[in-house]
Amino acid sequence: MSYAYSEPRMEHPSASSTVRPNLNVTGLVKTYVLDTNVLLHDPRSIFRFEDNNLAIPVEVLEELDGIKGEQSTERGRNARRVHRILQELFPDHRSMLEGVRLETGGTLCIIINRNLESTLGSPALQRLRSVLPDLTKRDNRIIAAAVFVKETFPPPTILVTKDVNVQLKARAVGLLSEDYLNDKVPETSEEHDYRRLTVTVYEMQRFASEGEYRVRLDAKKPLQINEYVLLQTQEGKTMPARHFGEGMLRKLRIPEYLKAPGGIPIRARNLEQQFFIDALLDDSISLVTCFGKAGTGKTLLSTVCALHQIKEDTGRYDGLSITRPVIAVGKEIGFLPGTMEEKMKPWLQPYYDALEVLIPSKPPRDPQFAGKKAALKRKKTETAAALPANGAAPAVPIKPYERLLKTGLVEIEALCFIRGRSIARRFFILDEAQQLTPHEVKTVITRISEGSKIVLIGDPAQIDNPYVDSRSNGLVYCYNRMRGQTLAAHVHLTKGERSKLAELAADLL
Structure with a gap:
């Protein structure tokens, strides 16, 4: 049984300062005070707390007002969405x-915390001021609002924040x-x-x-x-397989080697990489999620499998699109000049490194006993060919993989x-997906059209985004919700x- 808790109030509108919220009060009901980052993380978090009471400090509205002007960011869009929801409610x-049902x-x-107007306040407020004396900070004022709710209304009060x-x-x-737990995957002790x-x-x-x-x-x-899975016999023979449903296992379908146009052959070095290549090359799988620490081959294999499938005329895809969230490790370097490709280049340097490995700029070295005259003559011929007819400075040679960028076969995407x-007929790679929220990952995946494939890769143990963790980031959330679907596959x-x-450092440091 629940009942409304409120104090007597005047009916005149000017007496709104005496109006108290009507909250449900039972032994099972709780009152949750929401921080700004919870609403930005999930604009519909208001409807995720079942039959409990929700209180939003007025400072949160002020903070949302400062964020809603961010036109090209997910935060700005979510802030505007929260405003529309609250306006309807x-x-x-x-x-x-008074509150609404x-x-x-x-x-x-x-919630408007009127105790802040008092010079003394309640014992709880005095304690808060002794611990957090600077109440000009918005975080401290939100905490103070939660303390006000706790001492004013009977139900247990809990501040929900992702900070x-x-x-x-x-x-x-x-x-x-506590943290906002709605989109966190369940804890598991199973080995990956x-x-x-x-x-x-x-x-x-x-x-x-x-x-x-x-x-x-x-x-x-x-x-x-x-x-x-891995089939094994008591005699020690093994063979990898993939489960297609209802107990049916099938052999992996991977070529002897993979090769980018004009590049060098790449082969899987271990069983897990064979699994990854099989998922990347199967056109019946539209979504691949991959967990892996540094140096396991996530970037290199996803890139070579993409380029292997975008050959001219016979390619399955029209091109490769690459993106990753712009979250720095360490100190920021400020704003970067240039075009979008130039701005994104520092963040996507691992893929430039991978392209350099797959399509090397330097030709294979001459045999050990090749004549030096032939090498010198070839060098002079190349230098003369590079000089313009008018005697101007020679053009700077471009790297082989840069031609892929210029022709549009490889595109750099910005998440914002x-x-x-x-996105149609593209092989889409989303790197460092563990830095994104579930809502951001959903936004990206819902852009994928028929004939395209998206690959989410990352390491859930390396997260720099302060508002997600190993259980609530977009990569883990996507894997947890999509596993068991015929269009999705996962590899660790x-x-x-x-x-x-690198292997020793990844394990010990």
Whole structure:
């Protein structure tokens, strides 16, 4: 049973200062105070708290007002969306202060902390001022508003914020505080490893010859569609496979090597890379998610598989699109001049490095005993050919992979301009996807049209965005929600192949 809690008030509109929110009060109902970053993270978070009470400090509205002018950012769009939702929910000033009933059964109101006007205030406010004396800071004022709600209304009060520092400061003043958990994936203790299935030698031989084999599924731990497994016999023979549903396993379909136009051949170095290549080359899979630490081959393999499939005339895709979130590690270097490609180049340098490896600028070295005269003559001929007829300075030679950029086969995308686009017949790589929120990843994936493929790669252990973590980032969220779908596949790369030093540093540092 619930009942409304409010103090007597005057009916005249000028007495709005005495209006108190009508909140549900039972032993099970809680009052959640929302921070600005929660609304920016999920504009519809207001409707995610079931039948509990929600309170938004007026300082949050002020902060949203300063963000809504960001035209080309996700934050600006979300702030404007929150404003539209609140405008629909609160038709007049009295409904803002009294609160409104939500479709979930809970209530929503705007909180004005009038205790800040007092020089002394309640014991709770005095304690807050002793711990957080600077109440001109907006974070501190939001915490103060939550303290005001806690001491004014009976239900337990919890401040919900995605800012870890605000959580800690709130707890320092005796306030319950937690992260926004709606879009976090469940905690799991399972190892991120492929499944091993034991078969007989005859079953292995049949699978090798026919390319298919049906296994009996474990009801307690069933195989997901497009899950990669390793068949093994007691004699030690192994063979990789992919589950296509209903217990049907099929052999991987990967070429002996991959090669970019005019580049060098690239081969998988371990079993996990074979899984990754199989998913990247299968045209029935439109979404591939990949977890992997530094040096496991995420960037190189995704790039070479893309270029392998965009050959002229016979290509499956019209080109490769590459993007990643612009989040710096360490100190910022300020604004960058130039075109969008020039601005994005520092952030996408790993892909320029990968293209340099796949399509090297330097030709293979001459054999050991080749005559030096021939090499010198060839160098003079190339130099003379590079000189213009009018005697001007020679043109700067471009690298082989730069021709792919100039012809449009490889495009650099900026995430801030992707909304509203429809990306058709492109191989789309979204790097560092663990830095994005679930809503941002959804925005990107919903831009993919028929005939296109999107690959999300990243390392959930390396997150620099302060508002997501290993369970709430867009990469992990996308994998968790899309697994088991026929259009999606997932691979986890664990073995580093860059160098022994890189592998050791990734494991120990």
